[in-house]
Amino acid sequence: MSGDVEQLLRRALAPVEPPEDLSTRVRSTLQSISDMAAEELEGWELAAMRDPRNWARPAIAVVAGGAAGAGLLLLGRHQRRRSRELRAVARRTAATVGTAARKIVARR
Amino acid sequence: MAHANNRKAELDAEFSECYRTHLRDVYSYLYYRVGNHHDAEDLTEQTFLQAYRHFERALRESDGRPLRPWLIRIAHNLAANLYRDRSRRPQSPLNEDSTVATPHSTEDLVSGRDELARVLEGVKVLPDDRREALIMRFALGMDNREIARALGRTDGATKVLIHRAIKQLAGIVALEQEGGS
Numbered sequence: 001m002s003g004d005v006e007q008l009l010r011r012a013l014a015p016v017e018p019p020e021d022l023s024t025r026v027r028s029t030l031q032s033i034s035d036m037a038a039e040e041l042e043g044w045e046l047a048a049m050r051d052p053r054n055w056a057r058p059a060i061a062v063v064a065g066g067a068a069g070a071g072l073l074l075l076g077r078h079q080r081r082r083s084r085e086l087r088a089v090a091r092r093t094a095a096t097v098g099t100a101a102r103k104i105v106a107r108r
Numbered sequence: 109m110a111h112a113n114n115r116k117a118e119l120d121a122e123f124s125e126c127y128r129t130h131l132r133d134v135y136s137y138l139y140y141r142v143g144n145h146h147d148a149e150d151l152t153e154q155t156f157l158q159a160y161r162h163f164e165r166a167l168r169e170s171d172g173r174p175l176r177p178w179l180i181r182i183a184h185n186l187a188a189n190l191y192r193d194r195s196r197r198p199q200s201p202l203n204e205d206s207t208v209a210t211p212h213s214t215e216d217l218v219s220g221r222d223e224l225a226r227v228l229e230g231v232k233v234l235p236d237d238r239r240e241a242l243i244m245r246f247a248l249g250m251d252n253r254e255i256a257r258a259l260g261r262t263d264g265a266t267k268v269l270i271h272r273a274i275k276q277l278a279g280i281v282a283l284e285q286e287g288g289s
């Protein structure tokens with residue numbers, strides 16, 4: 001009986017193919033995380049950077065943005081438009097962090 | 109800096125491969141676990157986002173072993189959270205219109221729809237751990253060792269769990285057959 005049940009289980013629990021648009025969804029979610037991280041940095045008030053306790057927040061945003069962006073690049077290898085957008089986000093992020101760092105150093 | 113970039117590129121390539129290799133497994137597990145395509149899609153997405161976040165550590169700790177149990181464990185935890193948040197089990201654990209029809213061949217539909225439906229009904233009423241072990245074994249083709257890692261149990265305990273799950277299911281199916289005939 002158990003043998004029969006195993007045969008039936010193999011048929012009943014056949015693997016299910018994921019929908020084709022699932023990859024697009026994952027890619028788009030990673031893009032959103034990346035964009036939010038960039039906005040977080042752009043909206044960051046420079047004054048807050050004087051307090052070391054606040055340094056973790058933009059650092060986390062950079063990491064999250066970078067990670068999500070890299071994941072996006074991977075999963076959306078064939079989407080060049082997306083890649084260009086990502087590079088733009090990366091440039092904006094780097095510019096924001098660089099500007100903030102220069103101003104902090106200059107004020108010291 | 110160049111070294112860090114190279115490492116990152118390697119990690120990304122590995123994650124990409126991991127994603128392509130295991131997307132169907134994660135989706136299948138979640139589909140049979142939560143019982144509908146909508147939640148299965150959402151949870152699959154969350155599973156891979158979370159996996160990406162912890163991928164480097166997982167690679168380091170896996171020590172060359174397959175990552176599938178780790179991914180399934182993430183999926184398992186996310187599905188458990190979904191149930192906890194909703195404070196209920198799914199009202200229709202397996203879609204009436206697609207569970208039998210979608211993943212099965214025409215032959216299955218003609219010759220054994222009733223049998224398969226009985227088995228699926230039986231799987232639904234099993235205790236959670238037994239049901240999950242059967243999904244991992246029969247939908248994903250995982251061996252005892254992989255299932256043990258996904259469930260956080262020993263190989264021996266997993267073997268016993270699967271044996272008991274099949275035995276219990278056989279009893280349920282037999283009872284249903286008697287009741288139906």
